[in-house]
Amino acid sequence: MDVSVIGISPESVEIYRYFLRHRGEGVGEARQALDMDPDTVEAAIEDLERLSLLDLGDRHKVVATEPRIGIERLVERRLNELNAEIRRVLAARDAIAVLMEDQQQGERAASVLDIERVEGLERVRQRLDDLGFFSYKETLCLHPGGPLSRGAIETALPLDTRSLRRGLAVKAVYHPKALDDPLMAAYLRDVVSLGGQVRITEESMDRMVVFDRSVAVVPIHPKESARGALLVREAGLVSQLVTYFDGVWDAATDLREFTEPSKEPPLLSELERRVLSVMATADKDEIAAREIDVSVRTYRRYVADLMSRLGAVNRFQAALRAKEEHWI
Structure with a gap:
């Protein structure tokens, strides 16, 4: 009581x-x-x-x-x-109109380009956390150089976990030097096990994070990231940065392939290929099973196996990864 x-x-x-x-x-x-x-x-x-x-x-x-x-x-x-x-x-909502007016005045007084300067490592981390919290689609990251610090890893893993459990796609590219640290390597494996996508490249790249392909975060100084960051919302600039990311991403190697390179492409049966082809298109398991002429139980067993092999957290992600890995 x-x-x-x-x-x-x-x-x-x-x-x-x-x-x-x-x-x-x-x-x-x-x-x-x-x-x-x-x-x-x-x-x-x-x-x-x-x-x-x-x-x-x-x-x-x-x-x-x-x-x-x-x-x-x-x-x-x-x-x-x-x-x-x-x-x-509830009365606090009355402040919205006043605060929105302040924001609009600030926007009218701002420079032509929508670029915000954030100084100090702690403030940058807070803004990254805010942007990640309000993202709903994906996060794209480029991490040149060596491993993150222990504190940065301890901060990043809960944020990545939250994003992935909310269904966001997390795609990140690292330099091989990041894998020299066992703690960093374990962190990247954890991200992949949760459904994130991690690739490795030895090519030089610029540090940046892009949220929902609408906001890009880049260092104020490319060699001194601790000084602060620029938050870019200009659509044209963000589009160019996303194109740059896509180029780096396409040329990079999957973390699992980089650390444990396979000698041969995965062997898929004809039925497994058919299961992969319908996973992202069929609305219901019954429809998919009927389309490839197997029982629902058999179809679900194949789906579970393929998702495990692809390291995917849902069927749509499994289909995307299958295409990226040229399985289908």
Whole structure:
């Protein structure tokens, strides 16, 4: 029984129940009967009086308020407090119009190009976190140079996990030097196991992150990323950066292939190829199974196996990866 939500502590509950069971007894009897510190008993009794659950007009004959009256009164009071709080929270929406006007004034006063300068590593990390949280489609990353620091990895993995579990595509390209650090290599394997796509390239590249192909983040200085970053929202510039990413991505090697190169392309049966071809087009398993003339159970077994081999978290992603790996 938890009534702390209406302001009654566990000690007060025990004392209130004592006086309900022992009508007409005084404070002294309660102190002797209850296995509590006397100061705790006294404080709880004062709280119960303040909550109108005990009448201490005569401390030798304490009267406990009927629960149907006392508890209901406290519940109603708490509900009134919550309703008032909700009204105050909703009233905060009134600030939107004023703040939007401030934003519009800032936009009118801003330079022609929609490029925001963010200085300081901590502020950049916060903005990256915000952009990742509000993304709904994909994140594209280029990471030249060596491994991330331990702190950066500990920060990045929860963000990547959150994005992938929300269904976002995460595509990143790293330089082989990043794999020299066992902690970094383990982090990249974790990202892949969660459904992310990681590739490796020895070619030089520029550091950047692109969110939903609409916002690009690049360093203020290409050799000193800790100085800060530029947040680019100009559609033309972002499009060029995405094209640059796609070129680097297409030329890079899948992490698994780079670390454990396969000597031969995957051997797929004709049925496996047919399963892959319908995975991204059929709305229901029953329709897909009927289209390739197998039972639903067989179709689902093949789908599960192929998803595991492709490291995909859903069927649509498996179909995309199959095309990228030239399986179909």
